[in-house]
Amino acid sequence: xxxxxxxxxxxxxxxxxxxxxxxxxxxxxxxxxxxxxxxxxxxxxxxxxxxxxxxxxxxxxxxxxxxxxxxxxxxxxxxxxxxxxxxxxxxxxxxxxxxxxxxxxxxxxxxxxxxxxxxxxxxxxxxxxxxxxxxxxxxxxxxxxxxxxxxxxxxxxxxxxxxxxxxxxx
Numbered sequence: 540x541x542x543x544x545x546x547x548x549x550x551x552x553x554x555x556x557x558x559x560x561x562x563x564x565x566x567x568x569x570x571x572x573x574x575x576x577x578x579x580x581x582x583x584x585x586x587x588x589x590x591x592x593x594x595x596x597x598x599x600x601x602x603x604x605x606x607x608x609x610x611x612x613x614x615x616x617x618x619x620x621x622x623x624x625x626x627x628x629x630x631x632x633x634x635x636x637x638x639x640x641x642x643x644x645x646x647x648x649x650x651x652x653x654x655x656x657x658x659x660x661x662x663x664x665x666x667x668x669x670x671x672x673x674x675x676x677x678x679x680x681x682x683x684x685x686x687x688x689x690x691x692x693x694x695x696x697x698x699x700x701x702x703x704x705x706x707x708x709x
Contacts, residue, residue: 591660591691591698594646598662599689599701601649606634607685607707616668616681635685635705639666646691661692674704683707 552560609619610633618637630651632638644661645653665688668678674686684706691699 587693588698591693592701594657594660594662595689595691595699595701598646598664599687599703602635602638602664602687602689603703603705605632605637607705608636608681609634616666635687636666638664638687640664659694661695663690663692664688665690669704671706681707 609615616636617639618632628651629638629641629643629647642661642663643653644659645655645657646660646662647653667686667688668681669684669686670676670678670682671684674684678684684704686702686704688700688702690697
């Protein structure tokens with residue numbers, strides 16, 4: 540006895556079912572690739588912020604090691620020209636307020652040499668006289684406390700800012 544199978548009994552994927560399966564796999568693949576891309580972008584931003592924070596913190600520590608005011612002459616706020624402190628080089632700066640308004644792009648090492656791997660980065664400093672009772676309040680006169688703010692930018696986007704206080708008396 541020969542058995543014949545009618546087409547109604549055959550079980551196979553139709554073209555429509557195959558296309559639906561391919562579409563589902565394609566959507567899942569797009570979602571997976573987007574997730575990986577977002578994760579990589581987030582890791583990149585996190586690494587940039589960590590670099591910016593390290594640049595700000597190290598520069599702030601370098602500045603805080605200096606004297607409160609110029610130890611060699613009549614104290615002036617900012618670089619003293621008589622001490623060969625110019626806006627072109629920080630190597631002769633000897634007190635914290637010499638750095639007021641300082642900006643470097645790319646950031647420089649302690650000896651003033653540019654760090655070529657940091658092209659597009661900028662480090663800037665603001666030094667302000669503040670009142671000891673309220674360090675967030677600016678003072679028109681020197682009350683014995685300076686607020687130093689170091690900001691780090693990448694392509695003009697602020698990534699990190701560090702603030703410290705330096706007092707006349709340690």
